[in-house]
Amino acid sequence: MTFDRDVLTPDDAPTPFAPPVSPRSVTLGISLLLTAVLAAVLLVLPAPYAIRAPGPTxxxxxxxxxxxxxxxxxxxxxxxxxxxxxxxxxxxxxxxxxxxxxxxxxxxxxGGPGGDILLGDVLQGWFSTQRSVQPVELVFGEExxxxxxxxxxxxxxxxxxxxxxxxxxxxGFEVPATLTVAAAVPGSGAEGVVEPGDVVRSIGGTPVVTHQDLLTGLDDVTPGDDVVLGVERGGEDEDLTVTTGQGDGRAALGVYLEPEYDYxxxxxxxxxxxxxxxxxxxxxxxxxxxxxxxxxxxxxxxxxxxxxxxxxxxxxxxxxxxxxxxxxxxxxxxxxxxxxxxxxxxxxxxxxxxxxxxxxxxxxxxxxxxxxxxxxxxxxxxxxxx
The missing domain is CATH 3.30.230.10 (Ribosomal Protein S5; domain 2)
Structure with missing residues (x-):
């Protein structure tokens, strides 16, 4: 006696049960996708920063x-x-x-004018030991x-x-210098006293032959004290009384100089x-x-x-x-x-x-x-x- 039976082929196998997708899962998936897209866009947008990196030597x-x-x-x-x-x-x-x-x-x-950097570069710079990231205006200013x-x-x-x-x-060389006043520093004791074109000839009665002579003449001056500056103005010698200010480690005359050196x-x-x-x-x-x-x-x-x-x-x-x-x-x-x-x-x-x-x-x-x-x-x- 023979019996007929149905043979199940792989194509006839029952489909495994799949739970329905919840609205929360759909929302989460869409959020992750949008976040990834937004992050990718931000990485290629210009950033208002500048990066400093090791330059050539x-x-x-x-x-x-x-x-x-x-x-x-x-x-x-x-x-x-x-x-x-x-x-x-x-x-x-x-x-x-x-x-x-x-x-x-x-x-x-x-970075800076005409050379924007990307946010991705900024992020990389923040984690680098060799680079530094700063607001662009601190590095380049507005020039x-x-x-x-x-x-x-x-x-x-x-x-x-x-x-x-x-x-x-x-x-040990002596380097003679002609020190000509370009301008007085605004707000300094020299303003209204020196004039552009004045040539410095002495300080405190000591001749100024080199630039070092002028600086040495200020070494023993207390900032805020007066000093007598001998200048040549229009071919005539004049003594000017200048109230000094605070300089970098010494008293300052408050003048911008245009030096010419005889090397x-x-x-x-x-x-x-x-x-x-x-x-x-x-x-x-x-x-x-x-x-x-x-x-x-x-x-x-x-x-x-x-x-x-x-x-x-x-x-x-x-x-x-x-x-x-x-x-x-x-x-x-x-x-x-x-x-x-x-x-x-x-x-x-x-x-x-x-x-x-x-x-x-x-x-x-x-x-x-x-x-x-x-x-x-x-x-x-x-x-x-x-």
């Missing part, structure tokens, strides 16, 4: 590739040919071979890119002058595309290194930063955290940091880099000599008390 003892404007041997299609020229070139005095590198450091800034470039170029020109005067003075040695500094004033200390050290017979660095790679005044004072700069990372990226083992930036240095030194605290050009010179001689263990740091 330049060896002040090395060569700079500079276009000479002529066609290269391979034809005009290759553009202008390039010539390697010294970043710091000295004529009129014996120079000596150097080894090692003195690297000036820079900061690259992104146009052209105005910013003009300011940076003017600062670089002034920095080159101050570095040259300070370096030559450190080496005993011809120094040409080529900063390339770099602007600003923070390379002054490294430029001054490069001049000293080339004009002294001893090879101070002896092969060491030292980076650094800091403004330089004509009397050899190292001043603070911005973006030092980014400069530290730029230095170690470009193989520097040592970094010369202004003492006034030490609070920003502590806790932000990358592995492989040793930071030396400096306040004057003499400090910086001693540090370089100690590093080159292998005697740098006792150099002051941003955390030491020495």
């Amino acid at each position: 330049e060896d002040a003892l090395g060569l700079l590739e500079q276009s000479d404007g002529s066609a290269s041997d391979s034809g005009a299609a290759d553009g202008a040919s390039a010539t390697a020229v010294p970043v710091v070139q000295i004529e009129g005095a014996p120079t000596f071979p150097v080894t090692g590198e003195l690297r000036l450091t820079t900061v690259s800034a992104f 146009s890119p052209q105005q910013q470039q003009e300011v940076l170029q003017a600062q670089m020109t002034s920095s080159e002058q101050s570095a040259t005067v300070a370096a030559l003075t450190e080496l 005993p040695v011809d120094v040409t500094i080529r900063p390339g595309e770099i602007g600003g004033s923070s390379a002054g200390t490294i430029f001054a050290l490069a001049i000293i290194d080339k004009l002294t017979e001893a090879d101070e660095l002896d092969g060491a790679v030292v980076a650094g930063t800091g403004t330089m005044s004509v009397d050899g004072l190292v001043g603070p700069i911005g973006g030092i955290r980014q400069k530290l990372y730029g230095a170690v990226r470009d193989d520097a083992e040592w970094f010369l940091a202004p003492a006034s930036n030490c609070a920003e240095v502590v806790g932000n030194v990358p592995d492989g880099l040793r930071v030396v605290r400096i306040s004057t050009l003499a400090d910086a010179r001693e540090a370089v000599e100690a590093i080159g001689a292998g005697e740098a263990d006792d150099l002051p740091t941003c955390t030491s008390g020495s």
Whole structure:
């Protein structure tokens, strides 16, 4: 006897039970989708911030590739040919071979007029140890890119002058200067007393031959006291009584000066595309290194930063955290940091880099000599008390 039976094929198998989708689940799914879309849109929207990142470094003892404007041997299609020229070139005095590198450091800034950054970049910058994020107006102000470039170029020109005067003075040269008043600082004791075009000839009865003479004449003056400033005005000598104000570590005259220096040695500094004033200390050290017979660095790679005044004072700069990372990226083992930036240095030194605290050009010179001689263990740091 045979029996017929139904055979269930896979296609005939019963469908597993699926619970109905609740309105809450639908709402949650739509919310997650909208959130993801919104986050994606926000990540590509411009943000009102600027990012500072480690910029390029330049060896002040090395060569700079500079276009000479002529066609290269391979034809005009290759553009202008390039010539390697010294970043710091000295004529009129014996120079000596150097080894090692003195690297000036820079900061690259992104954002600002015509260069908006995205929110995704901002988020990445917030979590980066090498970058910093700030409101765009704190980094760029309200100037146009052209105005910013003009300011940076003017600062670089002034920095080159101050570095040259300070370096030559450190080496024992006298650098005569003609100090002409450009204007009085508004609200200062000089306002209404000095006039544009006045040429400073003496201070407190002591002749002013160099810029250092003027600054030295203010060293013993208490801010707020009067000082007699001898000037030449319209070909005639006059004594002016100026009430001083508070300056950077000394009394201030409250005048803007246009100095002209009579350099005993011809120094040409080529900063390339770099602007600003923070390379002054490294430029001054490069001049000293080339004009002294001893090879101070002896092969060491030292980076650094800091403004330089004509009397050899190292001043603070911005973006030092980014400069530290730029230095170690470009193989520097040592970094010369202004003492006034030490609070920003502590806790932000990358592995492989040793930071030396400096306040004057003499400090910086001693540090370089100690590093080159292998005697740098006792150099002051941003955390030491020495």
